[in-house]
Structures are given as structure tokens and as C-alpha cells.
Amino acid sequence: MKKIILYFFFLLITSVVYGQSTYDDNKVHSNENLVYAFINAKIHVDYQIVLNNGTLLIKNGKVIKTGEEVVIPKGAVVLDLKGKYIYPSFIDLYSTYGMPKLKKGESSRDNTVFSNPNGKALGWNMAVKPEVDAIDLFELNSDSAEKYLENGFGVVLSGQRDGVVRGTNVLVDLNDKSANKSVIIGKASTEVSLYKGKSSQTYPSSKMGSIALLRQTYLDAKWYNQKGLNYTDLSLEVFNKNREYPKFAEARGYLDLLRLDRIGDEFGDQYILIGAGDEFNRIGEIKKTNASIVVPINFEDAFEVKDPMIADMVDLGDLKAWELAPYNLSMLDEADIEFAITTNGHKKMSKFWIHLRQAVKSGLSEQSALKALTYTPAKLVNANETIGALRTGMQANFFISSTSIFDKENQIIENWVDGNRFQFSDITIPDLRGIYDFKSDSKSNLRLVVSGSIGKVKAAVKPNKDSTSYTLNVTLRGNDIKINYDADDEQGLIKLVGTVDLEKRQWSGVGTKEDGSTFNWSATYKKALEEEDLSAEALAKEKQKYKPGAVWFPNKSYGFKEILKTETVLIKNVTVWTCEEQGNLEKTSVKIKDGKIVAIGKDLKEDKGIKIIDGTGKHLTPGMIDEHSHISASGGFNEWAESNSAEVRIGDVLDPDEIAIYYQLAGGTTAAQILHGSANCIGGQSGLIKLRWGSNAEELKIKDADGFIKFALGENVKKSSGGYAQNQFPRTRSGVEQVDKDAFTQGKEYLAAWEKYNALSSKEKLNAIEPRRNLELEAIGEILEKKRFITCHSYVQSEINMLMHLADSFGFTLNTFTHILEGYKVADKMQAHGAGASTFSDWWAYKTEVMDAIPYNAKIMHKAGVVVALNSDNDNEGSNLNLLASKVYKYGGLTQVEAFNMVTINPAKLLHLDHRMGSIKVGKDADLVLWDGNPLSIYSTVLKTYIDGKCYYSKDENGKKLNEIKKERARIIEKMIGEEEGGGSTKKAPVKKKRQTVHECMDIEMHHLE
């Protein structure tokens, strides 16, 4: 061997004998009443039972029998499938096959569309459309059917998949002849989602709005179920009827998946959740939903990250997600979560198979994969008696493949659906692909490697040991073969002629060298392609190489590898900022245990095993509390479509994985009120959270905290800056008063109506109409009943004064004025009313209503006897709340303790959490911050942050985390580069650097709405 050259050649099989036929020519219709017998096949009867040499009998689209010893009836059309495989055709539960394309309705930000413009006796909101039945819309579409068919699918669950409350989906097979025969179950399922879709109505404008709408729809439907209403709502009528069907819920991510499940639980519906393939992030929580999941496998391509500067544009979270996605199914399977696989998300269906095999390579058993494509989807739509297996009486939906479907060389040859035969290549062509021993008179020890597809193979000749190979040009006519190849320099061009024994896969013939001399040659089939070269050792190595990193909580930078433990700690000899009346205690010790502060004193006992922290020269403070934050809320925190959106709840959309949580922790903030924005007069209900990084959304919430709600006044709600909702009432401060007054008036009437109804005897109730539960007015009613508390975005004194008068007239007290930059002008009135204040420390001049904002505001209000807190409004300010207190100290001349209380005990008071948090006192939660200096000094930094006695942030640990982040990044980036160099599919970075820099009141997000 002089030269090492790599050669390829094509083996063309002409149409002389093996003609590729079009569908129509060979189509056999079920009404022919013929029995078809498929013999000698490896038949997967269902995902469990395999017949190694089986026979399948079908007639008129139904399975007559499957078995190993089946008598073939006379007159049957026999198809010998020796060496081939039969599988039940796959079922895809997420499809829009045969549905008309939807157009988005006209809408603009400028003007709010308040009600459903369709003029029919349907529901009020266009995103609630249970009346849409997919079966009414369904039309055959052979083009899109073919994409499914050639990939082995026989049945899909199709629907419009638009709106928050959707109608029914239809279960159809993919025959291309008759829509009438396609339909397996006309109304197979119904569906909900958190996405408004194509509705041109403005509400809901946020994810929490969608959730509120879904919730209200359930309640309305229940209310509608009574007699004597004299009100027709066809949407609600259908919604009630549809409750008998299996209910799907579409989630575009694991957090939405968990959110939807919670709503289902609220109303007694166990949804089948349509996931996004990222369930690996929170397998534990997903298991607890008890839901079955429809999972896509459209794994992301590797990013092109060879350039380190470009690699910097990809976040570790995205790198980890890329790496773990193929393991998603095996992780679900391992956790014993029932799942079905969908092709949804694949722009190119051919990728579906690549990804499915990748999932199997990543630990999913073949049987589980098969189950998730046949049995489980059939079962989830109550069709497993009809489809998903090949038992007697079931629909004869199956496909024939050249080998095991998990073999990457496999080819689907035919797909039979409902008696219709779809051929993709000729069933009689043998599969010549494989590795052959190649011998000639002059050469031996060579291999012929034949690959490609059955109809069109590629091949190369290689020596057995090294990588040298020869160029070959091959043509095959019938079983005659002609091969030309350039053997090496000495021999020049060599021509081979011969024949192939297709049955035995034996090639032989005569070769001619360039000098005219001849020789004999042969090639004998040896083994399948897959087995090539991979020793057990190499396989193990390969596996190790592809082993993914662990899931972090959250699965991104600074996530935890393990669940945090509650610590027992004694912090000694430290300056304690108690934020209680006694003020600061020098050289004191604080002991925490079981998540609580258990002792404070000079000489505390060092219990055995207790962790000791030397606090000499350091300061210990309560965790800081942010009265006004917008971090960690996903899908928009402004439901701005209406002036009153009291029904929406931030608690529904908490995002526990947002990095801002960790940023706040690193600055010593341990709790926050996550508020609705200030785009409308009556916003939504707050989420009170502790910043428990790494936990799930529910665990973030402070249990038993009082309910709060955001109100807003001034320029934002009257839309002074323009740009959206310009037709919305109000446009003046007096109009704002009317909106609020109207809400309280209605709320009062609402309470009265219920009170009246509840006072009826059970007998009287039978003849009475139960009032409609209205979540918006229920929240307002809670305010009037002093069960929910207002925190009101406000700036100028006129409006502050107005709202206090209004509250007085309805007999309740405003809990907090937030921002309240002119509070200093009416501090006496606020004090008299009993309202607290949460203000910025020094913001001003950004709009007209803050031109009198002064950094002395907090001081004046405090001195007037108002409880004053300082708030962030964005994640940057919230990462150093102490510096807000520093500013108040600098400008106001309060004592340091008075200033610092404004970020600890005072916000705790405003949030009604001061019995548990906000100060260092025995019995309170161990939410503590250890500082390397006075917390009011700009030179001080946070050393440790504890919540409930768990150390969520430590400066030292953080350094280690940063190293781990770098290592993990480097590891995955190397893998990605390997993927790119190995010819895997890649796409351009950058991807998703998702940290939003600000979360201020007026941020309105439009992009989450669809």
C-alpha cells in the first residue's frame, strides 16, 4: 500500500427489474376484501411481544391474526418479509394535521380590545373557545400525511391547538382516501394551555392573565350549570359537556407544566401534560404531578462555539440543557413517569429518527421507546383497544422496516394504515448493506463496506486493519455488477464485472487490470454495519465520553448540586443588628437551630457538633426584605388589558430558576414581595417569597402569609407616556378614583349577594340561583373584609390623599403606599390613616410626577410616625438593599439603626411578617446575613446569607461555584466542538442569554402572549 486514500462509490440499482413505484400504482384498497398475509417477518405485536418469525393476517384494514404458526387462508396475497420487521404504526398525540391555518386577528397595543368582537352567543373572551371541534375542521391532506407515514406514523391526535381553553381534538388515521374513514374518535380529547394564541382581544396580556382566565372559566362553567339563568353562553355549555373527555394541557416548558398541573388539581382535572422535552430539570416535581406527559424530542443542535468569544454568548444553562435533553426520556422512564413521544417541534421529520435513536443511546430502553410511540398514546386517548398494537380485531396500522427501527441504517419500506398501503421502496429489494469480505487473486484481506439506503447504496473498499481504501465505481443491472476502481499507482484503473446473488448477498466476478490481465474476485456478506469496529471497551469509552453532567438546581450557573441542609450554627463575638428595640449588640453570639434563632447572648454554650463561626469584626443582621420587587415572575407581570385585574396572581407564575434570586441572596436579601406591575389601576395579587434558590416555585412561597394586592396611581395607569391602551379609562387622576370606587362598590355588592345567598336554607337554595363566583370581585371583597391588603404604587400627594379618603369611606385601611415619593408632603395624613410607606431612596427626575421626589422622603415620613421601608423595583437595586438604607442615612440624618430597619423589620411589618422575620430575636426564622463590615458602608460585602438556617449564599462557596461553572462550561463546550467536528448538526451561537437587566413596574412584555 503506497498511498492511503479514502474512496467512495455509488451502487445504482436501476429500474429494469426493481422499479420504484408510485403509491397509486400499487395501492390496494380495503374494499377488495382480500386477505393479506405477511410472513417470515419479525413482528412486534405490541411494545412487549415480539414474534421472531411471525405471520400477520389482515383484511379490510383489520388484523385477523398474528402469530408464529398461523394458517394462511386460501386466496390470500402473501408477502414474504424474510429478514424484515413489522411494527404497529406510531401514534402522535400532538398534531395539527388536516387543520386549517389560523390567522392572527387584528390587534394593536395602542388600543385595548375589551370584549369578544364575534357577535355570537359565545364566551366573552376569544381565547376561550371550547366550541371549536377539530372534527368539524378536519380535511384530508396527503402532503402532510406523507411526512408522518414515511416515518412510521399511522394515527395522530389533531386539533386547532389555539387559545387558553380549547375545543376537542380528533383522533384520525393517515389514510389519504377518505376523511370519513380516517376518523377513529371524533372527540377524542379536549385541551387547555397558558397561551392566548391568535385571539385579537387584549385580555389576557400575560401568562398569569391566562391562568386567571382558565380558572374563571371553570368557575363560570360551574355557575352556568344551574337552571333558571336566562343566559346563554355556548362556550360554557360546551365546556361542561367536554369535561368527560381526556384533558390535555399544553406547556411550553417544565415550569408551565407544573403550573398547569396545579390548576388541574384545583378543579379536579388530572391533565395529560404536553411537555417541552425539558422535564429533566425537575423530574422529582414532575413525578409528583401523577400526570402522563406527551414529550417532544426535538433536541437542539450543538452550537458553533469554536471561537471562545462566541462561546461566551452561550449560557451554561443552555449548554447543560443541550447536553441533557437526549436523556430526558430515560430520566422520565427511570422515574416511572408515563409518557408518549410526539414529533412536535421537528421542522424536519427525518430528524425525529436521529433523535429517537439518540434517546435510546442515552439510556432509554427500546421497549420503552416503542411503548411511548404505540401503547401509551393509544391508551391516553382511550383507543388502546383499536390502535397501538397488532392484535386480532385491531386496526391494521403497521409499518415494515428493513431492520430494527433502532438500527441507524433501518429504512421504513412500507406503512399500512387502515387498509391503505404506502410504499416508500420496493419490498422485494434485499438489503445489501453490510460489511463484506472482499477477495481477489491478487488481493485479499479487504472489506467491502456497503451503506446508504436500500434503494441507493454507497460503498467503499477498505483493508481490514488500516484505513486505506480504494476507489470504486459500481453499477448494478439486475444482478449484474460493474465496478471500476483505481487500485494504486502500479495497477492503475481496474475494472470488475460480475453478479450478485441477492439472496445470499454473495458478490463474484472477473476483474481486468489496466495492462489487460484478468483475475477473479468475490465479496461475501459478513456482518451488519452497526457492529463495525466497536469493541465492548470502545463502547464503554464512548458511553463515558457522552455521560452528561448532573442536573443542578436550578440547572444553570450557581445552581446547587445537592439539596441544602438546615445548619446548626453558633456565630460568636459578632456585632448583632437586632433591629429590635435594643438596637445593636456588640460582641454577642447568635445560635441557630432547626431553621430558627434559638439563642442570643454573650456566653452561649458551644453544643457538641455545632458549627462555629468567628464573627470577630463582623456584623450580623436579619435578612433584608424587599417590599417591592418584580423578579422571578414569568410571562409578564403586568396584566394591563383592563383597569382592574385583581384576579391575577403573581404566585401562579413564579420562576424559581431566575438568576436574579441568587443575585439578591448574594446581596443579603432573603425575602421579597413580588408585585404586579403598575400599568393599570388595580393590578394583581402579590407573591410573597423567600429567596430559596434551588427550590421549586411552591417552595419559594411564604406559607400562611397574608394576601396582598397591587394598586397603582398616577402617570402609569393613566397611560401618560403613551404607547399602549390609549383608549382605556382612566386618563386622569380623577378617573383613577372612579375606577377604584367602582371596584370597591362592586366588591361590596358582590359580598352582599353572597351573604344573602349563603343565608338561605338549603331548601331555599334549591330554588335560588347561586351567584357567579367572580375572582376579580372576590379579591376586592377580600380587601373590604380586611383579608387582603393593598400596596399602592403612588407618587404625588393629591392621589395619595384621594385613595386614603376612598379607603376610609369603604371602612378599610391602606396597608402600604409603595414608591410614594411625595409621601413626605402628606406624612401626617398617612400616619393618621395608618398607612405604611415603602419608598425609593433617591430616585427622581425620570418623569413629571417625580420632580418633587427627594432623598429626605423616608426620613420625614419616619419622623412623622409612618412605618417606612425602602424598595428596589429592580434586580440591581434589590441586590444591595443595604445601600438604599445607606442613602437614607446619608441624606436624612437618622441613626444607622433607624435607617437599616427600613430594609429589615419595617418591610417585615408592612408585609405582616414581623412575627417571623425582619429582626434577630429568639424564635424568629433564621434568616440572617453575615457581613465583613458595617452593612451601611459601601465597603462592606456579604459573607453568608441564611434562610431558615440554610446557607444559600456564602462568599467562599461562591468562589468554588464559579470554578465549577468554568469547568462545566469547558467540558460541554469541548463536547459541542466534538459534535461539530464529527459532522453533527450545529447551529450558530448565540442563543439565550436570558437575564433581563431590569424588572421595573412599567415593563410590559408582549412576547409571551402567544
Add this chain to the structure above:
Amino acid sequence: MKNLLIIATLLFVVLSASAQIPTPAPAQSESVLYVNCVAHVGNGKVIKNAAVGFVDGKFTFVQEGSSVSKSAFKKVIDLKGNHIYPGFINARTDLGLVETNAVLSTKDNAETGKFRPHVSTAKSYDAENMVIPTVRSNGILMSNVTGKGGVITNSSCLMQHDAWNWEDALVKDNVGIWLNWPQKYKWSWKQNKYEVNKDYEGNVNEIKKIFNNAKAYGNQASKTTNLILESMVPTLNGTKRTFVVANGAKEIMDAVNTLKDLGVANIVLVGANDAWKMTAFLKTNDIPVMLGPLKQLPNSQDEDLKIMAKRAKILQDAEILYCIYRSSFWDGRNLPFSAGIGVAYGLTKEEALMAITGSVAKILGVDDQVGTLEVGKDATFIITSGDPLDYLTHKMESAYIQGREINLDDHHKQLDAKYSQKHGQ
């Protein structure tokens, strides 16, 4: 009761009378010497027990106090250990150009068009803007005033903050032009991710074109006046700086390499989030850097949480000339604390001070005139009882601009007094 009424009326009159922009101070009329003070020179040096003297608006003596001849000064004042610092200079702000950010008619910070190097900010600078006194009362006595938007935003001017009008306020006209380098990746709110900016190359070419045109224009013997090109010519001979705003590593490299190739002489990198990653490159090319606020969250989730604060120390260690600015007009009053953050993350206090005094002057090319407590320079300084970089100790005793003691009253103090009074506090 009657007396009370009179007092109240009088108070009202007094308060209303003071509810305005303080009157600018008259020129220094007599020589002054401060003794027994700590002089923080602004170049890294501290003189304990210093004497600081100034005459006709210029420093004439800054040294250890024992050698001073007190008789040479008309007024000698014992500062009893208080501190003297150079007046802080905000290297990038739109102070004086905006009064209320949401009200268009009060804004003169954003001209229209892509290329506006000919637009010089001084003429928009409102010496009676109500925000200015609130900023200077924290010790920020000068600002390099620029604006927003465009590819070339404008030419900035260095203004001092005690003046009757822009003309008096002007310290240096046309310090430099402001070039917003295009972003290679743009945040897409729709997609919620960064996307490649497809126009990047085109945008860079536009920049190349205008500099090349300016060069050609400058070389013409006889020409028809083109105000835009005319205003760019001095960037090529270095008499005018080119402040280029670039944050990503890629953009920083492209910006510096491209501008150097174009023959731009005095390049200053602004924003420079990623500058800390490429100190060798900046050092080799001798590029000074203006850093935005140090208290910011990182741009990437994978970064060190405190990288924005630590980057000053990284540049310091790499011996790169840098300064710190705060670009929002009203928020400029937090400039000293932005420098203070640098101390929490590695700088010495004097290094942090340089980043808002001496180094700013160097970067702006006015270090012969302002920025430090050195003989011959403008007597623009503050006297404090403590460390002004920390909120805990920031306490202004007095401030001087060009030797004139300025009034530290402002809108906020006035309202504080008015309403403290109202509430009997």
C-alpha cells in the same frame, strides 16, 4: 397667635424666596489658605497635615503644611483635620441637557440623525437646570456632557456646575466625539435572546466611510465647507478625542482595530463591560477606558457575580488608565459611591478617587487644567469631614469651583426644609 402668623408668613416668604436655583458665586476676590487638612491630591497621593492655598481661582500652594508662608494669603483657615478632595468629574453624563426624562420638551440630549459629530452639547446645557445643584451638592463639580443615540451622538463639552450660562460653565469645548459602536449581537425582546446583528458589517462600513471622508476632506486644499466632516477632522490629529462606546469583547477589538486603522488618534473606550477580559490588548494599544457604574449585575449568568465591581481593580492591576462615570443625569450624584464600590472589591481609596478625578482629567485631556490638587490648576475642590466615597461618611462641608465657594443648596434640601417645617420636625 398673631405672632405665630407673622412668623409663618415670614418663613413662607423666606422659603419661597429660596425655592430656586442658587445664585452662582462671584469670582474669587481674596487669596485663601487652608491649613491643618488632609489633601487627597487625586493622583494617588495623600498629604497629611497639608496646606492648600489658592489665588484668583488657581491653586498656588499644595504641600505639607509646615513649609507654608501664611502671610502670603489674605485668609487662613484651620480645617481641623478635615479633608480636601478635587471636585469630582463625571466623565459621561447628560446632566444639564434634561430636566424631566419623560417630558420631551425638557430634553436636549438626543439629536436626530445617525451622524452628528458637529452638534456640540454646550449650547444645550442649561446652567439653570434644577437637577444640577442636586448633583454638585454631592461633590460632582464638573461633567463631560454628552447625549444619547445615533452612531455618532455629538461632541461633548466639559462643563463646570456653577454658572450663569453655558458660556461661563464651559471648561473645554468639544472634548471629543461620541461613537456608538454597533453591536454584534442584539437583544431581541421578541425572541427573548440575543441574536446576531445582520447589519453589523454594514454598520461598521458606514463608520469607516465617514472617517475616511473626514480624512479626505481634511486633506483637501480648497473645500466647500461640510460641517459634519469639518467637526471630525480633529479626531484624526488627536486634538479631539473619539469616545467609542463598546461593551462586548468582539466589539471592543473591532472598534479599536478599526479606528486605529482609520488613523483616529485619541481613542477612549467607553462602557467596556468586557474590557477586563482583554487587558493585554488594551495595554498594547494604549487605550484608556471609561467604566460605567460598578454596581451592576453581570451581563452573563455565568460570570462572577461581582465582576462589574471587580473590573476596576483588574484594569488597575493591568496599569490601564481608566475612570468611572454614571451616565444618567440625576443619578450622577452617586458617582463617588460608584467609585467606593471599587474599594469594596480591591481598589485602594486613593485609586478609587483617581477614577473620578485625576484620571478623568487625563482621559479627557484637561489634566493641565483640572482634576487634581496641584499648583497651577483650577481651585475646584470640596471640603469634607469624612471619606466622601462612602455613604456612611460622605459629608460635604463646602465646595469650590475655580476658587469660588459655591452654594450647596438645592431643590431637595429646600423641599426637605419646607416640609420638615410643616410637620414640625
